[in-house]
Amino acid sequence: MASPRTIHVLQKTHLDVGYTDYAQNVIARYVDEYIPAAIALADRLAERGGPEQFIWTTGSWLVSHALRNGTEQQRGNVDRAIREGKIAWHAMPMTIQSELADRSLFEFGLGISQDLDRTYGRSTVAAKMTDVPGHTVGVVPLLRAGGVELLHLGVNPVSALPEVPHAFRWRAPDGSEIVVVYDSDYGASRVDPEQLTMVGDQALYIAFTNDNHGPPTESTVMGLFDELRTSYPDAEIVSSTLDRFAAAITEFRDELPCIESEIGDTWIHGVASDPWVLSRYRRLSRAREAWSRGHSPLTEDQLADVSEGLLLVAEHTWGESGQVFLPDFVNYEKSAFEAARRRDEIDISANPERYAPQLEAALSIRPRQGWSYSAYEQSWQGKRDFLEHAIDRLPESVRSVVRGMIASPAKSDAPVDRVPVLGVTKLGAFEVAIAGDGALSLLRDRTGRDWAAQHPIGQYRYESFAPEDYGVWFDNYCRGLDLHAGWAIADFGKPGFESSTPAPRREVFRPVVLEAETWREGTTDVLRVTAAMSPDASERLGAPRVVEIDYRASDDGAALSIELRVCQKDANRLPEASWFSLAPRVAEPEGWRLRKLGALVDPVDVVRNGNRRMHAVEALEHAVDDVTITSIDAAVVAIGEQNLLHYGNSYGDLREGFHFLLHNNVWGTNYRMWFEEDQTYEFRLEFGDAAAG
Template identity: 25%
Template sequence: MSVLRLSLLMFFALTTAAHGQAQQEPSKVTDVWLVFKTHFDLGFTDLPANVFARYREEMMDNALKIIDENARLPKEKRFSWTVPGWPLSAQILGPLQTPERRLRVEKAVREGAIVAHAFPFSTHTESLDYEDLVRGLGFSSKVARTYGLPLPISAKMTDVPSHSWVLPVLLNHAGVKFLQLGCNPASQYPRVPPLFWWEGADGSRILCQYTALYGSEIKPPVDWPCRNYLGMIMTNDNEGPPTQKQLDEILARTTRDLPGVRIHLGTLDDFARAVLAENPKLPVVKGDTPDTWIQGLLSNPEEAKIARNIRPLESALDGLHTQMKLWNIPMEPVSEKLAKAYEQSLLYAEHTWGMNAEYGPRYSYGDDWKKWMKEAEAEPVAADGDYSKLPNSYAKNTEKGSKRKWLNSYDEKRRYIHNAGNIVNEELSNHLNLLARSVGIGGKRMVVYNALPWPRSGLVEIPWEKGKYFYAKDVPASGFVAFTESQVQDYTPTVDTQPSFDTPHFKIVFDLNKGGISSLIEKSTGRELADKSSGYVLGQFLHERFSSNEVDTWFNAYSRIKEGWGLNDLGKPGMPTADKLPYKAITPANWHIKVSHSAAADIATLISEDTEGLAKKYTMVFTFPRKAAYVDVEWFVDSKTADKHPEGGWLCFPFAVKSPAFTIGRLGGPVDPAKDIITGTSKYLMAVNSGVSVTQADRSGVALSPVDSPLISLGEPGLWKFSMDHVPSKPAVFVNIYNNMWNTNFPLWQAGTWSEKVRVWGVGTHSATMSNLVEGAWDARLPLLTGFADGQGGKLQSQKTGVTTSRSGALVTAFGENPDGPGVIFRLWEQAGESGEITVSLPAKSAFKSATPVNLRGEPTGSRIALSGGKFSFPLGAYAPASFVLE
């Protein structure tokens, strides 16, 4: 999402004025490095295809013009333009570039006049999974390797105010030395020093400059701690490079205002090398900075679900393909398709989700909005995306084109994750069914595949009996077991309508007024897991309709710009006042229950049509496996009603935990919200990678993993809330399942039919919190997978073990063709917080002889390790990755 409205020269004037008084005092700065970049938005200013065309053509021509004009100057005075890795690799140097322009761009790249930093673009970082982030570094690496250049040692993201603390871990283990982050100028931002070491959960550090604007002020602040200073000069959203006139004026002003200071035109890497050579003494900041724009993910709830489900399956497909080849099953290569899936997943995580809302019905509500929608839906669609060719009555409805064009911009964004999902799901289905055909069992059969590197059991749906389940026991690590039809037949279930019943693990009582569990007693301990003093019950669906009071309170607390574009983009101008539409909390009533009891599971289905106009129908399904102590809670909506008025939906989980301590399984490492979140970032709503544990003094409690939606609030629902010092105190977790909070370029309403699942389980007094959370959450997020076949069998054994690790809690995020060079890449990422020696056992009879340690961009970092019996051992730090090229 982008909301910047400052021109380059206005930015220069404002930042100069802002520090005029401070600069009357002496500064230690001797060298200023001016780095030029434009802010890349995937589709904010236009449809993505049109943005890409501008980068390939107009922007490149303008950049090459100023590069040519500066070619005869001394090297430190030559203009260079910094761009993100993906647009340079995939677009500017991609297959749609003209041969003539490509030659000029290639020359500029080789000479260092056009430079890629390490990141592909700005992302909603905490929405991703580990391997997506690693593959994102590959675009700039590819450019560097293609043109014989060193890999970039600097990275830059702009606009998104804050990011998961996976970044220092990711960048440090990739050989990147410096990170520049620039905030959207209206948003709140992490309160950190201007230059500091950012430390991740594993102890990795990255040199970081954080600025409260897109770039950094050209005049150094008086407290700048180094002799070298970075002036990060940004042009507007997708605006392109400065003109020669603008460049000359900037240089003249900088020279005038900073007498005696050496001025360098260069790159982020130039600055990084200069400042690191000083070996400065800088503060260390260890903490997480949750994204204050992360609510935007659930403006596309169906696509958020696809993204959360498909990203772990990318790694699963990679490992399954490699192991099937080792099991001598003939396979077509999958690396190109997998690379495309990773790219499409990354593009969905890029921070712009559609065109600027000022070209849509931003100010329309109620009947006015319905009229706008009716007109938009009546407009024709430009199949080629060129809406300028439509009749003027449509093409000129808004400054940027037709209303239909604005609507379609959101479909363009959604298409990325649908593309990734289609690729991975199709390939996984083909692989699993081929595996089933290959086992030496005839007749109707299924294989159950475990993509995790530790053995487990689990509930799976029988492929030929939809709605019936089978409990697959002891599926080997990264391996499979084949089952015949006779082995998996389920007993015919019995059905009743009793709102209370027992399972082998729980005593359960349902509240049919609120549609959830009012009592959940764990039989092994006798503990009550549901908080009976809460106003909510476990699994309850809550819909909030917000008033102007909540919106205004949040806006006044959060936005640094109170008028103009700040109000338009972050507020909700035009909405009815609270006296006309007050806040309302809605939970459907009159739930009807049906309970199915079988040998595999007890399943309670609750249905309500008492929806107050919010949808056609709601369904809640609570699944209790008979051989596992957890409950899956799944919410279904039938035909949700679209509404542009601010709203949000939640699944509520109040737990019976005294004086609760929260452990949030975040991307990069666990977070204690009482001490690990940096002030100025999101404390009410954030994305989780694994899940949340809520425990008391004896370490017992309850854990939860949101399978389909990553967004959670602790203690209370967290939409339209911002605080510098909030710490949750109530033992409750709320999973957000949709919202239309943002007003800039996220969808402004949600409609349709979809589902959301959450898994809940008890935590025992002797459990290690993180290992329990990691194993339980990844069992939910990456469930056992099934393949189906019928007829003649093959020659493969009916059970095989794949990659195994000597301890659980470390994910295999890559096991396949090396994207950075020859060989097979193997990557683990520790999740459970355990440091020490770990042994990896590769599939039996694999031909690998050695493992060479490499960083996350494929550069060797240590001596080759000889494999013995298909095994190798190495130290693995808590929350750290480890990568090897197998040969």
């Protein structure tokens, strides 16, 4: 590798809104402790003089939040530090799981930086996201339209690293492009030449202080500059920002390779760990997007409050670290888990000796209140609070309307003149028949086309997992375990569940129909299927006891609406997932596209070690057959087969349809570990002119 002419030293702390504490406590600590400490450090080094200066870089939201919510003294210090060049923001508000956002919300996030730019006379052209392994190409047009030229992505050091060049031009389907620097860790932060981010003769060194650790010490900064000067005696070592690095590499842009493929997010299944949050987030996002186009019942400030709450849901942290705040590697089996949850205290000495390395973090950061199930569960409330508090700040007259818009639809009462379904029956303009699991085994439109000819439409499945599945996950997905096993085994797996009795095993359960009835509502036919899961799945594991599916279709044949209700589910700490499958028959399966952030993405054009099997989508669209599948509540869909933990680089078979991930708890880290609420999911299949006849 050629020697760098300039090394840009970027000082940064990785913001997790959660993970190390409750979300609100983390935010308060930045405002009250970390930002003042960063300013004080920058002041001391500025007074000292010399090249060893400190410029603290963070996402734009944290700067904006401090300016709006700090004390008068805190706000004044932040304002001064910005004007003196001691605090810098980049174009992204924070690290989000970008596939979870819609176009309008993503643009709102970019607008935070733009507002700061207008206030302080800046022009921010660089952005950064950290930890999340990958993002959708749908971000490219939005970043470029927002004036962003450079995106730096730093990957969690144990997650699969997408096979892309270290620096490249990322081009979206609409032709827009940005420069992307991809690092195998949070950012190149080792003096080793192989670890420096190099573009042309410019190098970037990101001095991270890890997750919510605050700024470094003065001696650490001084020592870093000494080490860099010793290792690179011919290079100029400068305190810098992402914007300055972006400007310095502009002349090398055209030399970079171009990537046009999707990358995707291999963590995306984690967001389905809390279906309650995800449903309300998606429903409120749709309302917010409509309001942002006009005819909003909200003032500009109220709309910004709602938008900020939604942005914090899309942020990549969903709770506290499980291995730190729930260091119980024994009680997974359902009855043992329920008893431990009732006791609500954790005896850390009961853990197997083999997990001593995983317990070190818990012992080093013992919670003030001790370890308990209830305290850990409370950390999941953060996402819900972001939604609730945004709505609570609205005027009462608007608040009730908004709550009604985002609530799951109430189950309609079946009329007394409902009739049982036997064999083929009419549903709007369709003829339908019901399979034994409640799915539609026949969906024939008036042209004679059977949309369920290849696979039934509306299959519910509940799945459990075995230790062997996690063996595949660690073998195929994880890297760097020789360095990071101490924390990664617990973050990426479920240590101790393999010792549960009876031994966990991979099983797939399907419901059995109890009854099916139909009735008329105006110009719409309703078909309600009531089904039950096996007692084994519900009592031994965490399957819902009752599954209800309402199918609705009108006489015009334009659409099939589905309302799925899963009821009477117990909390279950053993790994589990539930799915709902839709596989309408089309002539050319390769014609399916995924709508993400407004862009249409080809599901079979994804880089190696990206996510080739699972995506968060706004909709699935097939232009040739004029079919659209929209999931109102569930965001994540698997292509071709229900696939969790068996990560790989093969594509799912589009002929096998789409499998929406309703819920799962297979992640460790900070996603929700159990869920026990009734939940409703809505889906809509629109057929355009294809079914009109």
